[in-house]
Amino acid sequence: MSQGAMTLGASGLRWSARGTPILHDVGLEIASGETFGLIGPNGSGKSTLMRLLAGVLKPQGGEVRLDGRPVARMTRREVAQRLALVEQQAATAERITARDAVELGRTPWLSALRPWSTEDDAIVAGSLEAVDMAGFAERDWATLSGGERQRVHIARALAQRPGILLLDEPTNHLDIHHQLSILRFVAALPVTTVLALHDLNQAMSCDRLGVLHQGRLVALGRPPEVLTPELLRDVFKVRATFLTDPGDDARIIRFHAAS
Numbered sequence: 001m002s003q004g005a006m007t008l009g010a011s012g013l014r015w016s017a018r019g020t021p022i023l024h025d026v027g028l029e030i031a032s033g034e035t036f037g038l039i040g041p042n043g044s045g046k047s048t049l050m051r052l053l054a055g056v057l058k059p060q061g062g063e064v065r066l067d068g069r070p071v072a073r074m075t076r077r078e079v080a081q082r083l084a085l086v087e088q089q090a091a092t093a094e095r096i097t098a099r100d101a102v103e104l105g106r107t108p109w110l111s112a113l114r115p116w117s118t119e120d121d122a123i124v125a126g127s128l129e130a131v132d133m134a135g136f137a138e139r140d141w142a143t144l145s146g147g148e149r150q151r152v153h154i155a156r157a158l159a160q161r162p163g164i165l166l167l168d169e170p171t172n173h174l175d176i177h178h179q180l181s182i183l184r185f186v187a188a189l190p191v192t193t194v195l196a197l198h199d200l201n202q203a204m205s206c207d208r209l210g211v212l213h214q215g216r217l218v219a220l221g222r223p224p225e226v227l228t229p230e231l232l233r234d235v236f237k238v239r240a241t242f243l244t245d246p247g248d249d250a251r252i253i254r255f256h257a258a259s
């Protein structure tokens with residue numbers, strides 16, 4: 001079982017930690033099937049927003065909606081059947097294999113009336129394949145490298161067959177080949193995807209971008225409209241020049257330290 005792509009909405013989201021405001025009145029409407037990039041400097045609130053969108057954190061103001069339904073009125077199981085989150089430094093119990101870790105992604109779909117089946121085996125195998133980890137299925141989690149663990153976490157989220165996939169810095173730890181193949185694979189999935197990214201050239205290939213700065217959403221739109229020299233200067237504190245790849249006319253940003 002799985003969900004088709006779903007919409008993800010948020011309005012008036014507020015979050016503070018020990019009296020310090022971290023997110024101020026964040027609102028977003030992400031369309032079904034969209035690949036949405038969340039960018040912003042260190043500490044701007046990206047991971048906090050991802051955790052609020054996933055229902056891991058409860059907002060102190062505002063609400064999150066999946067296909068128009070408030071997450072606050074859904075059970076954990078209902079949310080997990082619709083949305084999967086891969087966190088930046090996701091922890092996993094040590095004494096399990098890579099396959100065991102991916103099998104956990106099937107949990108929201110299992111019940112006494114719907115026990116583990118060959119369909120689940122096929123979904124787990126396909127998810128390991130998608131992240132190029134099929135050859136590591138029997139390996140102990142503890143023996144995997146940082147990039148291999150990241151790919152297994154992504155496979156676990158894929159095995160969940162969500163309508164919405166939230167990936168917090170999914171290319172962290174990955175070599176360049178796996179960065180590009182995972183981004184391309186995720187963009188082609190028939191699901192709604194939100195990616196928190198640091199690489200602004202990778203962010204250029206998203207359908208739309210949202211920019212967080214000091215806990216506020218300061219820009220929202222298509223990548224060329226958002227990633228302007230002015231925004232890169234004011235928010236990211238860099239000077240940017242724009243180049244064109246002669247191979248395919250794609251726009252590339254080169255960054256220089258602001259003087």
Ligand SMILES: Nc1ncnc2c1ncn2[C@@H]1O[C@H](COP(=O)(O)OP(=O)(O)OP(=O)(O)O)[C@@H](O)[C@H]1O
Nearest residue numbers: 017018022040041042043044045046047048049088
């Ligand atoms: N539980 C907490 N207690 C205190 N401060 C917190 C807590 N959680 C987050 N913060 C602070 O909130 C701000 C936003 O953190 P967050 O992890 O959301 O940023 P980010 O944009 O994901 O950063 P990075 O790019 O460095 O991963 C940071 O200044 C962080 O130190």
